[in-house]
Amino acid sequence: MRSHFPAAALLLAKPPARQDKQPVPRVPSSSPARPGGSFCKGWTLLVLVFLYAPIAVLVAGSFNASRFGNAWEGFTLRWYGELARNQPLLDAAWNSLVIAAVTTVLSVALGTLAAWLLHRHRFPGASWLALAAASSLVTPEIIMGVSLLVLFAAFAVPLGFTTVIIAHTTFCFPFVMVAVQARLAGMDASLEEAALDLGATPAQAFRLVIAPCLMPAIVSGALMAFTLSLDELVVTYFTAGPDAQTLPVKILGLARVGLNPVLNAVSTVFIVTIAALVVLGEMLKRWRAVSP
């Protein structure tokens, strides 16, 4: 389950040791072992139509000559031209990427650590710890934003990249934690014990046995963290100084002035750029795998 997508491509430049710990024979799709195989495929395609319908509308809007996007008035590249000249918007897009990348790393580290330690060790008050970590899931964004603002103000921390990243990590790492905990539950503990019996240190056991097992959960957690951070608006609003305005904050402002096709253009560029980064990362990895 080597991952080939963005956060993961960035994260996992070094591939995890062994992936398929339990080799399973692939069964043909008609086999009864894959109940509802074609139903699931059809359903997945339907869900993708649901997911992509607005994206298609959005991309089409970026090429629509109509200022308010009410009807198709012809093809244009005008909005991309305007985007290229809009330096603050481009800066904001870059800020978003940087913040999301750093947040993802921190969230994966903290979230995996939290899930593993809570799973593996008995701590006094461990359930309180889990509750505290998960409480940021339930705290409405506005409350989190305001309370962090008050906190930073109390310690005279100037607002900027650091404060946004701290805020984002605080609400993103529980997502990683929850995903990893779900994977850890019922994981065969004898695997680790076997590794330890065979003379591995606990660190080695974690790195060589546990981490590869957890990788799908870590990757899905990382994806959630990256996506959440990229798209967060309210908390960022209160914790970003003037230098660290992110794309959603900027877009909110622009949207106030009117539905603007430049916003569609920037979203299109954003999707394409990240997808390109992913493909590039994948190619790099393949190339490295081939060359010794």
Place this chain on the structure above:
Amino acid sequence: MIFPWTSADDSSRKHPTSPRAWLLLAPLLGWLALFVVAPTLILLAVSFCQRDELGRIVWSFTTENYARLFDATYWNIFVRSVGYAALTTLLCLVGGYPVAWFIARQTEPARSRWLLLVMIPFWASFLVRTFAWITILKSEGLLNGLLQSLRLISVPAELLYTPGAVVVGLVYTYLPFAILPIYASVEKMDRQLLEAAADLGAHPFATFRKVILPLTRPGIMAAVLLVFVPAVGMFAISDLLGGARVPLIGNVIENQFLQARNWPFGAALGMVLLALFALTAWLGFGRKRGAVAS
């Protein structure tokens, strides 16, 4: 333990706390103390305070903010918010489970590509995506156009600014947070179990109910947590797609900070939400520990 997956494992296998474990735990503890516990305590303090004319906090004790909560309006709004969140969670689970299942059964690298395909739409900004939904749902919009050209309806249907539009927006926003954790837990399921069930003549539906569902329960619970809990406090979607007609608890909280200049009351609402979450977690998950472990 708060979560089923932390309680499900045999606690006798857990290692006692070593100095090394404490050392590893330190950064986590530090982070939680500084950026989760400290702000929460500040808010807790604020929720018992008063405010001045300008909306600044006056540090004098009052329980008035909590007393205000015993009001039928807020109770109604809260129940409605929970209803929306529950419906969203249900639809996300039903919609997301087959997708997670399908993706988990792929081999690499197709699996990663499918996952990526699910996530890409969410890198377009939330607001731009939501505006795209408005383009689809508005009365002269694409969906109405489609339905009319198929002669399914004669006059444009009222789609936008309805509770239905809010639910569509909520499901759209939270679907990946259902798919991903379920995917992670389906992926690790031992496929030989399914074959065994089939060999023993189990009907696919029975296999699903008796074997698959229990095995992927941790993933489902994680999905419920990641969808339901944030959905309760959501406010932007009900504003944009619902026309802000019926308030949800997220809107009420937002108003305290951004309109009414009443932080203490907003903080009190936030505290209640937190307390209810803790209570649900304890009732729903913690007490079932015995059943899960067996």
Place this chain on the structure above:
Amino acid sequence: MKTFLTFALTAALTFITGCGKRGPELKLLAWSEYVPQSVIDGFTKETGIRVHYETFASNEEMLTKLLAGANRYDVIQPSEYAVEALIKAGQLAPLDAARVPNLGNLAPEFRAFAHDPGNKFSIPWMAGTVGIVVNTELVKEPVNSFADVFQEKYKGRIIGVKDSRELVSWALATLGRSCNDVTPETLAAAKPILAKWIPLVKVWDSDSPKTALLNGDVWIGVVWSGEAALLWQQNKKFRYVLPAEGAHRFIDSLAIPVNAANADGAHQFINYCLRPEVSKLISDAFPYTNPNAAARKLLSPEQLANPASYPPDSKLEIFRDIGKAAAQVDKLVTDLKNAQ
């Protein structure tokens, strides 16, 4: 991991070096997209002062950011009632008129507001009104008042700005009360009117009410004049009327907080924005009412003819600070929206 670390490190270095660029700076806290980039660039070019533009979306949000004190701002952009509240709380630095010679460009009627007589603490940036916009293709009857808008026959076709105090002020206007007369008694009197109006409304939107009107989902509504002006630019079928019962005018202003680090630069910025040719840039971007008499002379006839930007004189009132009563207003509206 290596690739990622390199990426993170590069990113970290990027913003550390970014912070290293020192020089005169101006921290501006203003409404989203309300200060055109051309104005900021022109100011930086002329003075060498780099402008950091941070945005807010409501006066209350601005107060939150300002009063938390995590960042110190040099110029802020509050509306009239927020100016008043900030003056009362001693949060604004008095303007040094000698350093703002362009003050004389302001039209006289924008220099004598009750919330800040004589512009001691603030200067108007742009002014606007809240009035009725009508899609005349779909609504044939004349609409001149709030009473004309909130009728059963338009049920589900009405939009209003999502702002509790605005909404209550409309009901107060139909009662013949001042929009600043917010007491438990007047709220009780307004309640039955609002209870009738609220279920008729299809959408509440403060950010971009023009969207629903352009889309044809609603036909009629009460919106900011700037939104109505944009609608009129788009299509002349959208007519803007100031309600006969009386309307509310808002004055977005510039002011300097007491703890500004660069008060000198702040004065320079305010004076720069008051230049006629600079002020014109603002009007070009945002079709609100320009308070700058010298700048209005530079506007095109089309701009001046926009009825939403420059409405005929009528009964206009500004919001005064109502302090804690804001919470009662919010509660009333929440109750009524919930009860429908």
